[in-house]
Amino acid sequence: MKQRLENAKRIASGIRCKKRVMPILAFDTFKAVLKKLSIPFAVCDxxxxxxxxxxxxxxxxxxxxxxxxxxxxxxxxxxxxxxxxxxxxxxxxxxxxxxxxxxxxxxxxxxxxxxxxxxxxxxxxxxxxxxxxxxxxxxxxxxxxxxxxxxxxxxxxxxxxxxxxxxxxxxxxxxxxxxxxxxxxxxxxxxxxxxxxxxxxxxxxxxGENQIRFVNESAIPMWYLSHHRKGLISPNCLDIITLHRKFLSPQVEDPNSLASSYQSSVNLRKYIYGILLSEDSADFETNGAWGIASNMKSVVEEFDRRGDIIISQGINPVKPETYSGKSIKLSDIPDLSRNEKKNLLRMILDIPCFNIDHMTPDLELNLGIVIFWIRNSQRKVTISHMQSVLVCLIMLKVKWALMYPASIGCEKNLIEAALFGIKAKTLKTVNEKLSKYKKSRTSRVDCGLIHGFAQFQTCIMATMHLNSLFLDPFPGPYIPHIFSGTFYITFAKKIKEKILINLYMKCYQRIQILYRFINASLMLSIKL
Known part of the structure; x- marks a missing residue:
């Protein structure tokens, strides 16, 4: 962890570094590609x-x-x-x-x-x-x-x-x-x-047929172990259950920021810890709170960057509850309906009600992550940050529409429905114009931009892990369709340099209308 932090700091500071810092979403992206290619895989305990x-x-x-x-x-x-x-x-x-x-x-x-x-x-x-x-x-x-x-x-x-x-x-x-x-x-x-x-x-x-137990020696539910071993749940969750410990891998972010990018998603992790330790901490519920001095067994020790050093701090779990006030335990999750689990995730992320046609569950969750990121970022998210993310959502779907032009018979979200009504020749031109930002490289590092998108990554990852813990009531975000770090950085810099979005989309009225509609809906939802 110390070496990774040092490498990340060197890269963020613009110092040439031969060492790579693997993005924190790389593992989940790798799993998603394996699933897409139908390549079998397993996770050891x-x-x-x-x-x-x-x-x-x-x-x-x-x-x-x-x-x-x-x-x-x-x-x-x-x-x-x-x-x-x-x-x-x-x-x-x-x-x-x-x-x-x-x-x-x-x-x-x-x-x-x-x-x-x-x-x-x-x-x-x-x-x-x-x-x-x-x-x-x-x-x-x-x-x-x-x-x-x-x-x-x-x-x-x-x-x-x-x-x-x-x-x-x-x-x-x-x-x-x-x-x-x-x-x-x-x-x-x-x-x-x-x-x-x-x-x-x-x-x-x-x-791994042998049972694994919580710290209090109670057995972990078999449904959880089965999903863990199939790679359907983040493997790091098992460390939280058995050791009450979480390592937050340092990212390439602003080295001058005292707080790490993970602070923007700490509230999501609290709910993850609350679910994972719900069976382990049942003995302590009579205390009325978790993590007080007499009940330190329920605290999760997080290892994270603070300034230039790695520190540990105790994080108090939060017990999720349904709208009826029922506390949710790990063993309860398979018995909850899909709608109950969707509503739990909506409540945790504080997803607003979108009055938009073609608002499919996948788009609802993706926009919910964006809103959570904007509301919870420790360093204020700028307009250029948000615009880059929204344009990237469209750009990655343009590429998908070109690769799978005959994708019919399934429910399409707002972006997909708009793109499938556009001629292939126009989509190719748009893709060529936008893809150049995905390939661009610059030696000059803008720490403010990098830190904002690093925070976005932690929000995506925490939401994905929370969604998988609820057995995917929403379609799990497919990272190649929602995230491109290089595009975010290069495109956001062009926006900051006053190269306006309208300049590259002015010839494509339908895409411009699509972008403006999503942007207006988000702005209204977060009351900016």
């Missing part, structure tokens, strides 16, 4: 490294991950780090002049990784450099004691690079790996037994 390695070896395929622990696993198909994938679509001629597409990537095999050391020393190397289980500071005194003239004479961009080379040179200089150090290391072996993930995908058994 806790640590999944060995299960994944076993599955990869069974299928004889590589592992694609951000987790550097896979470098040292004996994977028959090798390991591909996300950082080593070039996300530029390539094509090659196949048989019968067919065209096949691929992405270039670097494939690692444990046998070729530091061959001079031998793969048996890699677990020890991982321990000395720090990993998920051992903080690098544990071996700080050991690393400081290593003397290396080669390391001291070089100019290092990162202290970690110097530390890594020092340890590697020290290991190479030993006659045996037991010389000079006595340490018990874990074995990065892959068990020979069949992977439960493989059995799950083959339909033989349910993954």
């Amino acid at each position: 806790f640590e999944a490294d060995k299960e994944i390695a076993m599955l990869a070896n069974t299928l004889n395929c590589p592992v694609l991950s951000n987790d550097s622990d896979f470098f040292i696993f004996p994977l028959t198909g090798g390991f591909i780090s996300f950082d080593k994938v070039i996300f530029n679509l390539q094509e090659i001629k196949g048989e019968n002049n067919s065209v096949e597409h691929f992405l270039r990537a670097r494939l690692y095999h444990v046998d070729n990784f530091f061959p001079s050391l031998g793969k048996e020393v890699l677990p020890l190397l991982a321990a000395l450099l720090g990993n998920d289980y051992i903080d690098k500071d544990v071996f700080k005194s050991f690393n400081d004691s290593i003397q290396s003239n080669e390391c001291e004479t070089q100019d290092w961009k990162s202290p970690g690079d110097k530390r890594t080379l020092k340890v590697l040179l020290w290991l190479q200089g030993l006659k045996s790996y037991s010389e000079g150090i006595i340490i018990e290391t874990f074995q990065a072996n892959v068990p020979e037994t069949e992977s439960s993930l493989y059995a799950y995908f083959m339909g033989k058994e349910q993954i």
Whole structure:
């Protein structure tokens, strides 16, 4: 988390940084694309490294991950780090002049990784450099004691690079790996037994059939575990249930802002915590409140950025109630009607009643998120922020309408209904004009713009997780249809530079009317 914060700060400050900061919506976007392509996937309850390695070896395929622990696993198909994938679509001629597409990537095999050391020393190397289980500071005194003239004479961009080379040179200089150090290391072996993930995908058994319990030892409802393992609920929710803990991954946002972008969505997370811990905290309801001094078991510890540091703070859950005043528990959710769950989400987000034709549930939720963001942002959302978001909603639907021109027979929302009445030639022209903002890049960073859209991301994510926790009473927001960070930033900058929206849409009256209608409806709803 500290390293991610440092990388995010460097990017937001306009400093060139080779490290990537994965957007917080990347995981949910990845899941959505898997579902769209009908690619099966599963979520393990806790640590999944060995299960994944076993599955990869069974299928004889590589592992694609951000987790550097896979470098040292004996994977028959090798390991591909996300950082080593070039996300530029390539094509090659196949048989019968067919065209096949691929992405270039670097494939690692444990046998070729530091061959001079031998793969048996890699677990020890991982321990000395720090990993998920051992903080690098544990071996700080050991690393400081290593003397290396080669390391001291070089100019290092990162202290970690110097530390890594020092340890590697020290290991190479030993006659045996037991010389000079006595340490018990874990074995990065892959068990020979069949992977439960493989059995799950083959339909033989349910993954993780053992019950998981709340902190108070009561059993978590099986419906929840089933949806969690199918990837229908955010996996981070299980940490909240079992550990009462939530890590808020730092984003690229204004580094000068004391409060992080997550503060704009804290009220949504309070309801998420209230639902998840409703069974765990039933014993404490007689106290009349959660999180008071005598009842600290129900507080969720959030780890978030505050200024330049990571801090933890206790967040009191909020118990959701129906309009009739009934408190909702986790085990109650499957028994609630779809309308009851919709109304709960409307109440939590404070979604107004839209008097608009073609107001489908998906558009209602998307506009509800926009309104919540505007009302709850810690830093005031500007007109350019809002206009960029609304134009992006239209732009992404234009692209969708061009890709699926024959999409008929299903209920269309206001935007879709308007676009399907426009000629394809006009839609292509609009798409070309708007898509250039999606591809634009600028070295100059506008922290005010970035921070506003970072807040929007946290509101989208919290709403998605809340909606999935209620078993999707609204169609879950499909992120590729509602969010494009690059478009937001570049388009909003043009608006700030007085390049008005009317200039690019003046020839397309129907789209201009659509934009103005949605904009007016939002302005009326939030009383701006």
